[in-house]
Each structure stands twice: as C-alpha cells, then as structure tokens.
Amino acid sequence: MNQHLSKNSPFKTLISFHKLIESLEEIALSDVDYRSNYAKSLLKEIEHIPEFRTGIEDFSVITNNKKLIRNLLADLFPTALTHNEIKAVAIPFQNIIFNRTKRFKKIVKNAGESDLLIRDFSEDQFYALSCILILNAYYNQTFDYNKPLFYDIPDADGVLKHYRILYNADFIEIYPSGNAPTLSQEDIDELMDNFNNVALWKEKFPAESWILKGFGIISLFDATKESAISNLKSNLLKRDKRPENDTNVSESIFRSIFKIPDLRIGISIYNDDEKKFTKLPLDKNSIGSFILQNENEMECCNAFLGCSLNRILEGKETISISNVETFATIPGNERFAQSLLDQNIKSCIFTAVAKEDKLLGIIELVSATPRQLNSINANNLQLILPNIIDTLERYDSDLQNQIEAIIQREYTAIHSSVYWKFKAEAQKYLNTNATNKEHTFKEIVFNEVYPLYGQIDINGSSEHRNNTVKEDLKSQLNHLIAIFENSKSIQKLPLLEQLKFELHTYSEDLEKELKADTEQQIQTYIEKEIHPFLNNAIADSDDKLLLDAYFENLDPKTKLFYHARKKFDEAMSIINKEMAAVLDNEQIEAQAIFPHYFERFKTDGVEHNLYIGASITPSQSFDLMYLNNLRLWQLQTLCKMELEHHRLKKVLPYTLDVSSLILVFSSPISIRFRMDEKRFDVDGTYNARYEVVKKRIDKAHIKGTTERITQKEKITIVYSHQYEETEYLKYIKFLQFKKVLEPQIEQFEVEDLQGVYGLKAIRIKVMNTDENLDSRYTYKELLDTLH
The missing domain is CATH 3.30.450.40 (GAF domain)
Structure with missing residues (x-):
C-alpha cells in the first residue's frame, strides 16, 4: 500500500468508512432478510474498531485489518470483476492506495512495485486542486478543472503503459477545522484570477485547516494508445x-x-x-x-x-x-x-x-x-x-x-535596411491578390542617397594566375619528358620519339607569353595522346612505380598538375574570406551610425557599395553628419583590412599584395532595384557618371605618368572637389595621430578618363608596425577557417 500522505496539504485526512457504515445500518433495518442479516453480521465484525467510523490516522489499522476492509467494501469491489477492473481505495491526488483489485496488483507487480506518481503533477498543483475541491464542496462553487490525470506504468516487457485516473468521491465529506479562515466572495474572486499563485492559496487555506473524512475510489482505464x-x-x-x-x-x-x-x-x-x-x-x-x-x-x-x-x-x-x-x-x-x-x-x-x-x-x-x-x-x-x-x-x-532564406542571404540578398520597402510592396500584392485584382509591382527606387565605394584589390592577380598555370604545365610536361627519357621498358616503342618531340615543343611555347587557348591545347593533347599511350604501354615494375607517382600528382577533375595554382587559389580565397570577414564585422558598427544600404562583392579582392540617405531610413531624421561619420568609418575599416592582410602575408601559401581605393562622390544619386538582375543599380543618365568612374578608376594612372594611382600597402582616395580634400585630410590627420597611418601623404591629379575629367587623389600608407600587428596566424588556422 502506498502511504505517502502529503504534509503540504490544506487537509487533515481521516480515512473513514462512516458513510458506508451508515448505509449498512439502513440495510440492517430492511425487510429483506438475506440483505439484513449480511449487513448485521458485517456491522458486528467491525464494531470493535471505532476508527472505521471516527477516522483512521494510524495506517497500521488498515494494514492489520485488510480482510475485514475487503469484506466491508465487497459491494463496491465485486470478486467476479477483480481480474478485470483496475480499482482501489484512494484519497484523491494523494498516494494513499489500498484494497487493490487483483489486476491492479498485477500491474504494479510487473512494474516493480514502485510508487505510483501522477504524470506532470506538482506539489503546487496538488495544493491548488485540493483547495478547489473545498471551494466546490463547501462554498458551492462550480470551478471546472478537467485536466486528465495519468499514471505511466511500464509492463513486464518494459513497454510504458498509460492509465487514465478516474476518482469517485461519493464517500468523502469536507468541512472546516477550528482554525480555517472564512472566505468572502472577494477572496474567492481573487483566487479565481490567481491559479498559479500557490502562496495565495496557502494563505486562504492554511495547511491542515480543513478535514477530509472518508475514502475515495480510484479506477484506472488503459488509455495507452x-x-x-x-x-x-x-x-x-x-x-x-x-x-x-x-x-x-x-x-x-x-x-x-x-x-x-x-x-x-x-x-x-x-x-x-x-x-x-x-x-x-x-x-x-x-x-x-x-x-x-x-x-x-x-x-x-x-x-x-x-x-x-x-x-x-x-x-x-x-x-x-x-x-x-x-x-x-x-x-x-x-x-x-x-x-x-x-x-x-x-x-x-x-x-x-x-x-x-x-x-x-x-x-x-x-x-x-x-x-x-x-x-x-x-x-x-x-x-x-x-x-x-x-x-x-x-x-x-x-x-x-x-x-529560400539561404538563397536570399548568400545569392540574392535584400539588405535589412531596405527590406521594409520590399515587404510593403509584397504586402500590397498579397492584399490585391486576395481580392482577385491584377497587381503591377511598383519599382523600388531610393532617391537622394549618397554613395560610398571602396575596394581592396589583389595586385596583379591575372599575371599571378597565368604564372602559376605556366608553372604547373611546365612541371607536368617535364615529368612526362622525364618518364619517356628514363623508362627502360617504354622507350623501345617507335612512337616514343614523336611524343617526346611534341612535349618539348609545348614546353618551349610556355617560355613565351601565355595565350588564351594554350592551357586548353596542352590539356587536350595530354588527355587524348599521352595518357592513352601511358595507360596501354607495357611497363616493368620500376616504370610502373614511375607512372603511378605521375598519375597520383594529377588533379582528379582536370587531369593536370595543380600545385602552384592550388597555392595561388588558396591564397586568393583566404585573403577574400578574411577581408570580407573584417568588412562584415565592422558593418555592425556602421549600421549603428545610421541605417544604410550595404553590399559587397568578392572578385580578385573585395569591393563594397554603401548608400545612405533619408529615403532609405525615413523613420529617422537624416543629417550630413551621418555621411561624414560613415566616410571616416570606411577609411578606418580599409586600414583594418590592410593590417589584416599584413598579418596574413607571412603565412600565405603564395605571396600576394593588395592595394585599397576609396571613391568620394558628394552629389546625391538615385538607385533603382533592377527586377531582371535582382540587384540595385544607379538610376538615370546623370547618375551613370558615378558608375563610369567606379569601373575605370582602379586602372587609372597619375596624370602625365605611367604609374598606377593604386599601390601595394597604400590606400588611394579619389575625389573631385576641394571641400572633399579638406574633409579627408582631417580624417587622415586624425588617423596619423592614432598611429594608424604613416606621416607621408601623396597628392596628385588623376589622368583624364573617357568622359571623366578633373579627378584628384590622396595616397597614404597604413602603418604596419609590430604594435599595430597585435595578433598572428598560422597557416593551419587559415586553412581550417577556409575549409
């Protein structure tokens, strides 16, 4: 028998059979002899145990009188149903259970005789529910609390069975003890609105301030499925x-x-x-x-x-x-x-x-x-x-x-600063679509915005790429020539001299400038002429080791050597990834200055566009001060990207230099979202001048010279007006004071470009001292980041 009467209860519980005894006394007075005699004999058996009527507090009384209690409850627990019904005597919500049917006993035995705990039923819930019983029984309230109660009991095989709990409280009465507070309607209303406030329930119903006298009947229904x-x-x-x-x-x-x-x-x-x-x-x-x-x-x-x-x-x-x-x-x-x-x-x-x-x-x-x-x-x-x-x-x-979110983020992202306008247009579409009306999408245009453009470019990337291609092709041709010259079993074949001649010819061609189709020609020749020859040639064990070593050096996809190019490609990827990471991280701070549209692109370096203006963030008041702040942020960020590249250089698998560029454009422009290309572009012929300058400026030279305006390890700022020069010289002076930029400043005119005249530039070097380079990388760390 479970004997865990909760001490944290508004009830003082007295297990009593007084209502059942009163019923037996009525039967004893009836005219039906067999019923009357049965009731009289049962009453005589229990008359020496007054606690059955007055209330049992000592559980040993129940333990010592199991058979007598079973006889007393025989009408409620028919012997013929004991193997079918799952029933016992119980006090509602408490672990006081006895006089179980045989099926009930078998279920508990198969579970290991463990205590039965009601699923998801806390002490606080028990207290509040006990109080609700008092409110309904004594104060005539009709609070409905129909949360299904379950026992989860494993069977002999370990399968968890679920039993719905049903209580019969016909043989229970509830009444206040001497110290029970009397509740007003206001108290009841307060409790009604505060079910989860257990402290309030305990205040209105102190522990053991009410008497629960009698017994209940618990019936379990197998509701496993x-x-x-x-x-x-x-x-x-x-x-x-x-x-x-x-x-x-x-x-x-x-x-x-x-x-x-x-x-x-x-x-x-x-x-x-x-x-x-x-x-x-x-x-x-x-x-x-x-x-x-x-x-x-x-x-x-x-x-x-x-x-x-x-x-x-x-x-x-x-x-x-x-x-x-x-x-x-x-x-x-x-x-x-x-x-x-x-x-x-x-x-x-x-x-x-x-x-x-x-x-x-x-x-x-x-x-x-x-x-x-x-x-x-x-x-x-x-x-x-x-x-x-x-x-x-x-x-x-x-x-x-x-x-879709990944595609939007990684491929066709709509920046959060302008998302509101796309969302509003989409909402209009949904509203009109709901009424079956045709809807024409309105073009997304932002007028009077100020552009900022910057880039950090990998110097001579095309030349480096061509050199690594030539290096790999030369290495592969030399390996093939070495195989033909050193092989003992293959050199007897008549075709060998012809192939050696052709390989030498291609190798000599690589000493010249690399043509656009040279790589493809050599790849096709090796794939169609050399590899079939080597695969079909009969080679001895020494030559087979030579051939195996060659084929292991081939890239699985191109069937060409991929050593120098791999180092170059990895260096490019690492630089792009790290530069983009710095830019993206700094963008968090930039958006806090004033929300603006931002986009970046990875090419042979990292480019970025920013557009700021009242039309992009109409909910906030725009001032040119925010543009100035963003320009200083951009210059500082490019300094950080330059420093990041200095940290990388010592561990890159292939040495690559970078140069940085800022284009200053003070006239506001309009940008329009191009539906065909799913991106923003400048709007109108007047604003197109900005795009022309952007595309041509990084290859421009200093006026009257052949020197490029961009140089490695330096930031070049291109501008048109005197007030722009004054503004940026202030920023430079500030960053020189912060020991970020070196003291020397170069200023010069930019050569005239097609349709663009009068551009000027400032060039300044980032100070890459040990003090600035306060962190280092290992090549392994970079590769781990990349892959």
Whole structure:
C-alpha cells in the first residue's frame, strides 16, 4: 500500500468508512432478510474498531485489518470483476492506495512495485486542486478543472503503459477545522484570477485547516494508445524542435502504441526535385534511417538495394515484412534483406507519408524479433499517420523557407535596411491578390542617397594566375619528358620519339607569353595522346612505380598538375574570406551610425557599395553628419583590412599584395532595384557618371605618368572637389595621430578618363608596425577557417 500522505496539504485526512457504515445500518433495518442479516453480521465484525467510523490516522489499522476492509467494501469491489477492473481505495491526488483489485496488483507487480506518481503533477498543483475541491464542496462553487490525470506504468516487457485516473468521491465529506479562515466572495474572486499563485492559496487555506473524512475510489482505464497518440501530437507540434529530436521520447511513444519493447523508428525524407531519399538533418538525438544506413542520401532506384518495393514510391502504400529471414529467400530481395539483417532487423514496416499524392518520406518501424511487426498491426499507423503527415509537410515547408532564406542571404540578398520597402510592396500584392485584382509591382527606387565605394584589390592577380598555370604545365610536361627519357621498358616503342618531340615543343611555347587557348591545347593533347599511350604501354615494375607517382600528382577533375595554382587559389580565397570577414564585422558598427544600404562583392579582392540617405531610413531624421561619420568609418575599416592582410602575408601559401581605393562622390544619386538582375543599380543618365568612374578608376594612372594611382600597402582616395580634400585630410590627420597611418601623404591629379575629367587623389600608407600587428596566424588556422 502506498502511504505517502502529503504534509503540504490544506487537509487533515481521516480515512473513514462512516458513510458506508451508515448505509449498512439502513440495510440492517430492511425487510429483506438475506440483505439484513449480511449487513448485521458485517456491522458486528467491525464494531470493535471505532476508527472505521471516527477516522483512521494510524495506517497500521488498515494494514492489520485488510480482510475485514475487503469484506466491508465487497459491494463496491465485486470478486467476479477483480481480474478485470483496475480499482482501489484512494484519497484523491494523494498516494494513499489500498484494497487493490487483483489486476491492479498485477500491474504494479510487473512494474516493480514502485510508487505510483501522477504524470506532470506538482506539489503546487496538488495544493491548488485540493483547495478547489473545498471551494466546490463547501462554498458551492462550480470551478471546472478537467485536466486528465495519468499514471505511466511500464509492463513486464518494459513497454510504458498509460492509465487514465478516474476518482469517485461519493464517500468523502469536507468541512472546516477550528482554525480555517472564512472566505468572502472577494477572496474567492481573487483566487479565481490567481491559479498559479500557490502562496495565495496557502494563505486562504492554511495547511491542515480543513478535514477530509472518508475514502475515495480510484479506477484506472488503459488509455495507452490514446495517450501515446496525444503525446505524439504534442511532441510533433513543438515548433522549437524538429520531428527527429529526442529519439528516446519518440521511440517510447511508438512502443506504447504497438506494444513492442524493442521497436525502433527511422525516417527517410523524399526529395522530389532530385528523386532522392535523404536523412533528416543530423544532431546528437536525431532519428536515422534504416534504409539509408550510413549514407546521407541515395537515389530512389538504389534505396532498396535492388529490392522491388516500388509500391511505396508509385502507390504510396505500406510494405510490411513479418519475417526478414523468410523474405530473404525470395529472389531479388537478397541484398535488401541482408542489409536489414546486418542491422539486427527481423521484422519491419515501411509506410509512405504522402499528402495529396505528393510523397514526403517514409516512416520505418523495425524490430529485432520476427513477426512482431506485420500487416495486421501496421494498421495502427493509420491512427497517427495524419499527424506525421502534417509534421513532415510542415518540416518540408520550413526546410523550403530555410533554403529560400539561404538563397536570399548568400545569392540574392535584400539588405535589412531596405527590406521594409520590399515587404510593403509584397504586402500590397498579397492584399490585391486576395481580392482577385491584377497587381503591377511598383519599382523600388531610393532617391537622394549618397554613395560610398571602396575596394581592396589583389595586385596583379591575372599575371599571378597565368604564372602559376605556366608553372604547373611546365612541371607536368617535364615529368612526362622525364618518364619517356628514363623508362627502360617504354622507350623501345617507335612512337616514343614523336611524343617526346611534341612535349618539348609545348614546353618551349610556355617560355613565351601565355595565350588564351594554350592551357586548353596542352590539356587536350595530354588527355587524348599521352595518357592513352601511358595507360596501354607495357611497363616493368620500376616504370610502373614511375607512372603511378605521375598519375597520383594529377588533379582528379582536370587531369593536370595543380600545385602552384592550388597555392595561388588558396591564397586568393583566404585573403577574400578574411577581408570580407573584417568588412562584415565592422558593418555592425556602421549600421549603428545610421541605417544604410550595404553590399559587397568578392572578385580578385573585395569591393563594397554603401548608400545612405533619408529615403532609405525615413523613420529617422537624416543629417550630413551621418555621411561624414560613415566616410571616416570606411577609411578606418580599409586600414583594418590592410593590417589584416599584413598579418596574413607571412603565412600565405603564395605571396600576394593588395592595394585599397576609396571613391568620394558628394552629389546625391538615385538607385533603382533592377527586377531582371535582382540587384540595385544607379538610376538615370546623370547618375551613370558615378558608375563610369567606379569601373575605370582602379586602372587609372597619375596624370602625365605611367604609374598606377593604386599601390601595394597604400590606400588611394579619389575625389573631385576641394571641400572633399579638406574633409579627408582631417580624417587622415586624425588617423596619423592614432598611429594608424604613416606621416607621408601623396597628392596628385588623376589622368583624364573617357568622359571623366578633373579627378584628384590622396595616397597614404597604413602603418604596419609590430604594435599595430597585435595578433598572428598560422597557416593551419587559415586553412581550417577556409575549409
């Protein structure tokens, strides 16, 4: 018997059979002899135990009188139903349970005789519910609290069963003790609005201030399947986690529904675009797939390893295999059956999850026991399939939204500063579309905005690229020539001299300037002439080692040497990635100055455009002070990017220098979102001058010389007006004071460009002293970041 009477209760509990005894006394006075005699004899048996009537506080009274209590309660607990009913005497919400039916005893015994705890039922809830009982019974209130109460009890096989708790309180009476406060209607109204305020309930109903006298009857109803389905719904509906999360909870629910202790579950998601099965995104508790096993994705034609289970794909049907070992004996099923047996699967069910004839995925139920899963209990899936369909459909929708968000962010991003205008236009479309009216999208234009352009460019990137291509091609040709000259078994072939001559000719061509088609010509020649020759030549063991070493040096895709170019490409990628990271990180601070439109591009370096003005952020008052602040921010950020490059140079796999450029343009312009290109561009012929200058300025020379205006390790600021020069010289002086820029300043005129005249420039070097370079990198750290 559970004997855990809560001390934290408004009740002083007296277990009493007084109402039942009063009923027996009435029967004893009746004219029905057998009923009257039975009642009299029972009353005589209990008359020496006055506590049965006055109230029992010592549990030993119950323990010592089990048989007598069983006889007293015989009308309420018929012997003929003891193996069927799950019933006992109990005090509501408390762990006081005795006089259990045999079925009740068996359930508890199979669970290990552990105490029964009500699911999700706290001490605070118990206190408040006990008080609600008082309000309804004594104060004639009608508070409705119908939260279903459950016991979760494992059976002998470990399958968790769920039992709904029903209470009968006909034999209980509730009345106040001497120290119980009397409640007014205002007190009751206050309690009505404060269910979760347990301190208030304890104030109005102090501990043991009320008497609960009598006994209740608890009846359990096996609601395992219904409760498990409800739990599954709750689990699947949680938006803060995917359906695959918490595998143990999900498997426990399925085990309860199917009553199979070793049941495991898997999910394969169907990708209709690529006709593939994929796993759910991985996390430490994610549900896997028994079909895909260790593969993250698999073509539909291969998913069943040659087994003909097209009914799932074509008919959206359920496939059940009650005995995998027998299934394996059917021709055509051997590979799939062996795959299941390797995973200790002896019976299984695979069912299609489809919505409106669209396949979303496959639910996989498996067991290590033959015949546990079969076509009969497969019907249990019909009870939960609608919830799984809704969940996977929601998951598919969320996944598409995430994919769309990634595409927007990484490929066609709409910057947060202008998102409001696109959102407003989209809202107009939705509103008009709802009324079936035609809608013409309004062009997104921002007028009177001030542009800022800057770049950090990798110097001579095309020349470096050509040099590394030539270096790799020369190395490969020299390796091939060495093979032909040093080979003992291959050199006997007549064609050898011809091939050696052609290889020498191509090698000599590489000493000249690299032409656009040179690489392609050499690649085609090696692929079509040399490699077939080497693959078909009969070589001895020494020559075979020579050939193997050569082929191991080839890039898998191009079949060319990729050594010098790899170092160059990695250096380019590292510089671009690190420069973009500095810029993106500094943008957080820049947006705090004043919200503005920002975009950057990675080419042979990193370029960025900024547009600031009242039309982009109409909710805030714009002042030219914000433009000046942003210009200083831009200059400081390029200084940081230059310093970052200095830190990188010592560990880059290929030495590359950079130069920086700022274009100052003080006239406001308009920008328009080009629907065809999905990007912003300047609007109108007048504003086009800005774009012309941007495209031509970085290749310009100092007027009257052949010297480029940009130089390595320096920042060049190009401008048109005297007041722009004055403004930037102030910024430079400030950064020189901060020991960021070197003291020497160069000023010069820029050569006339087509349609652009009168440009001037300031050039200044960033101070790359040890004091400024306060952090270092290793090459391994850079590669880890890159990959």
